[in-house]
Amino acid sequence: MRLIWKVLRQNLSIGQLIGFIIANIIGLTIIVLGVQLYRDIQPILSNKAGFMRPDFMVLTKPVSTLDAISGTKPAFEPEEIEELRQQPFVEQLGTFTAAQYRIYGQLVVKSYGIDVGSDLFFEAVPDDFIDVESEEWTFTPGDTKVPIIVPRTYLNLYNFGYAPTSDFPAISESMVNKVVLNLTLWGNGRSAQLKGRIIGFSSRINTILVPQTFIEWSNAQFAPYRHQGDVSRLILRVSNPTDERIATYCKEHELNIEGDNLNASKASWLMRILVAVVLVIGLIICFLAAYVLMLSIFLLMQRNQEAIRNLKAIGYTSHYLARPYQLLVFLTNLVSVGFAMLILSFSRYTYLKYLIGLAPDLRPASLAVAWLVALLFAIVLSAFSARVIYRSIR
Amino acid sequence: MISDIHIGFSHPMHFERGKNYCVEAASGIGKSSLLHFIGGFRSDYIGTITLDQRDIRDFTPRERARLYRTELAYVFQNLRLFPNLTAFENVQIVNQQTSFRSEEEIRALFEQVGLSDKWDQPAQILSWGQQQRVAFLRALCQPCSFLLMDEPVSHLDDANARIMADIVTREQTKRGFGIVVTSLGKTLPIHYDQHLQL
Structure with missing residues (x-):
């Protein structure tokens, strides 16, 4: 083979060869970087690292003008709920149960001179969906104390909106826990005085929550003749919140997703498109490089x-x-793979610092797939070239 | 082992293993073409050429390669040496395929044709006569049933032609191959069983 190579290497242009290697390294680096970046941010996109969005969603039906005029409330039919429950993206489904009677809440803190009151509303969801863990989250008929969970945004609204303009002091979460609300419930010709205590704040559910057992008991007491079955809101735990099927399903069935949860799905979709574009550019450069080499x-x-x-x-x-x-x-393909992976390792070292800053729980993916892609690419390109070379020599 | 070559042209020719043939013709009549046709390097002719009753045009590329390695040894008119290889490497590039001869044997052959001092010189700086001898030695460094030489002594003096003739006769006695030599006038001085005119 030594003598053959001595004959055949004549006229070999080192400049052309180096040109190919550089172009191939650039193309391969773009490909492996695209693959690796996609794999590294995948946990963020699919919410495993958990900064992008929760995997819970609250669905409502839109209120039409006709509904507003006629006074009808948009509600989910049992069949609709069942159909939704069967969807592959739904892991668990819960319904909101609303209090059907009137509630008045009064907050009195004499030391601060606070005495405010307002009509309230209560809702309940199954305990599995609540993001506050507390031993106090229980109610047995006969109890005079009702545990309450309010949205964290309410506290923020008070602290940063209401308190500064009313000269009231800002309050912390632990302070709120000590505050007792005087609740008055009435309906069905009856009324009751109860004590309410805010035991926690929810970032997930945007309503005033009380235990399911309390709602069932109080509805039976104060609104026994009202229709109890209407479900106006649903809460879902989904396997992958970035699943495009969720958005499609909601669009097809005219359902609203509360908050901006769908934005994450759009961001994830956009990210995938960007990665695809990067991969295509890498592929084009690699194929051009291969073409130059073949020439x-x-x-x-x-x-x-x-x-x-x-x-x-x-x-x-x-x-x-x-x-x-x-x-x-x-060999030139192999050299390109080596350099591309080296560049990938350096680039990854840099971008992982930013990614981990963004999502501290992020567990970066291994380099195995990038290696596999690079080697596979080199092998496929070499195999194709080998065939073309053989055919032209024959 | 090929035992005969048949040229089925308008003037048929037949070459048998172990015998010597001299094909003579004026310049441009087709002596070189005939040798190229026999090996299947060219096929722009009317008629058939068979090697042991098998048409050369039916040989696959792989079979032809084997033919050139082990059955037909050529000394081409244009020699077909590799200019950037040394004289020895030009011989070795053939020899290494079948390990037909040891390096000592090749050195001895170089000695006999007076090229021992050209052993490691690139072929491109050798004279045509020296290159002719290298090409001749190269053809002897492979197994063969026929040795086909296209004007092998055109640039050699009588003394060198005599040396080549002695070597080829000795090799033929040992190995039993057939010899086909083309000649424009000056002929390799060996005994010929048949002189053919094109």
Whole structure:
């Protein structure tokens, strides 16, 4: 093989070869970087690292003008709920149960001179959906104390909106826990005085929550004749909140998703498109590089045509003569893979610092897939080149 | 092992293993073409050429490669040496395929044709006569059933032609191959069983 290579390497342009290697490294680096970046941010996109969005969603039906005029409330039919429960993206489904009677809440803190009151509303969801863990979250009929969970935004509204303008002091979460609300419930010709205590704040559910057992008991007491079955809101735990099927389903069934939860799905979708674009650009550069290499090899073979013909005349097969060129292509591809992975490692070291800053729980993916993609690409490109080289020598 | 070559042209020719043939013709009549046709390097002719009753045009590229390695040894008119390889490397590039001869044997052959001092010189700086001898040695460094030489002594003096003739006769006695030599006038001085005119 040494003598054959000595004959066949004549007219080999080192400049062209280096040009190919550089172009191939650039293309391969873009490809592996795209693959690795996608894999590294995948946990963020699919919410495993948990900064982008919760995997709970609250669904409502839109209120139409007709509903507003006629006074009808948009509600979910049992069949609709069942259909939704069967969807592959739904892991768990819960319904909101609203209090059907009137509630008045009064907050008195004499030491601060606070005495405010307001009509309130209560809702309940199954305990599995509540993001506050507390032993106090329980109610047994006969109890005079009712645990309450309010949205964290309410506290923020008070602290940063109401308190500064009313000269009231800002209050912390632990302070709120000590505050007792005087609740008056009435309906069905009856009324009751109860004590309410805010035991926690929810970032997930945007309503005033009380235990399910309390709602069932109080509705039976104060609104026994009102229709209890209407479900106006649903809460879902979904397997992958970025699943496009959720958005499609909601659009098809005219359902609203509370908050901006769908934005994350859109962001994730956009991210995927960006990664795809990056991969395509990388692929194009790689194919162009491969094309340049093939042209160089063809030129080389053209220049060495007579030597190849003479080697065949003394008994060398086309397979044997193609081998040095095929090996050359394979080695240059391998060198490109090595450099591309090296550059990837350096780039990744840099971007992971930012990603981990963004999502501290992020567990970066391994480099295995990037290696696999790079090697596979080199092998496929080499195999294709090998075939073209053999055919042109034959 | 090929035992005969048949040229089925308008003037048929038949070459048998172990015998010597001299094909003579004026310049441009087709002596070189005939040798190229036999090996299947060219196929622009009317008629058939068979090697042991098998048409050369039916040989696959792989079979032809084997043919050039082990059955047909050529000394081409244009020699077909590799200019950037040394004299020895030009011989070794054929020899290494079948390991037909040891390096000592090749050195001895170089000695006999007076090229021992050209052993490691690139072929491109050798004279045509020296290159002719290198090409001749190269053809002897492979197994073969026929040795086909296209004007092998055109640039050699009589003394060198005599040396080549002695070597080829000795090799033929040992190995039993057939010899086909083309000649424009000056002929390799060996015994010929048949002189053919094109």
